Amino acid sequence: MTSKLRSLAAAAASVVLLLSIAACASPAPTPSPTATGESSLSVTTDAACTGDSGVTVVVDASAFEGESQETCVIADETIGAADALALAGVETEGTEEYGDQVVCRVNGVPAEDTAIPAEDGSDYFETCAAMPAAFAYWSLWVKPAGGEWGYAQEGLSTLQLEPGDAVELLFTLHGEPAAPTT
Numbered sequence: 001m002t003s004k005l006r007s008l009a010a011a012a013a014s015v016v017l018l019l020s021i022a023a024c025a026s027p028a029p030t031p032s033p034t035a036t037g038e039s040s041l042s043v044t045t046d047a048a049c050t051g052d053s054g055v056t057v058v059v060d061a062s063a064f065e066g067e068s069q070e071t072c073v074i075a076d077e078t079i080g081a082a083d084a085l086a087l088a089g090v091e092t093e094g095t096e097e098y099g100d101q102v103v104c105r106v107n108g109v110p111a112e113d114t115a116i117p118a119e120d121g122s123d124y125f126e127t128c129a130a131m132p133a134a135f136a137y138w139s140l141w142v143k144p145a146g147g148e149w150g151y152a153q154e155g156l157s158t159l160q161l162e163p164g165d166a167v168e169l170l171f172t173l174h175g176e177p178a179a180p181t182t
Helices: 002-024 081-087
Strands: 031-033 039-041 054-060 068-074 136-143 166-173
Touching: 054 081, 081 166
Parallel strands: 054 166
Antiparallel strands: 031 039, 054 068, 136 166
8 A cells, every 4th residue: 555655646746746847838939910810920039130030129228227128029920019019028008198108117117116317406206197207208219121210100009010120119318318229
């Protein structure tokens, strides 16, 4: 009877180990719908895309937090900007008044309790209630394949990107940087 209990305990431990390993493994990329309704896999890498291999997503908070990140979302068809950001792991927060049409925070920056130095020397705290301050805000830029950076003419929810395009969320503090540098 003792050897049977040991065998059962060993089998149970093996099952638990296998389940633990499976839980720690990276999840497989999930299919995302395309314009034709078919599914294509979208995978991200931690660098800018080369050629028309996908859409480059840039988040530049260097004017405020000192960090900038580039991610390639591999796509062979048109993808929405909001979808590209989500696949790149970028989280945006809108405002109470304008919803997702105005980006207030990107990946938690600026945090509500972070003092932002205003032009008059006072501290400003972004609450995301209405339009962000004119001296400290996120702007949305788009760069068509082979083109130059330009200020986006529409918001994240409607902006469509083609393979080879790039999109950037740029935090501008006191007018700097005024445009993307990549």
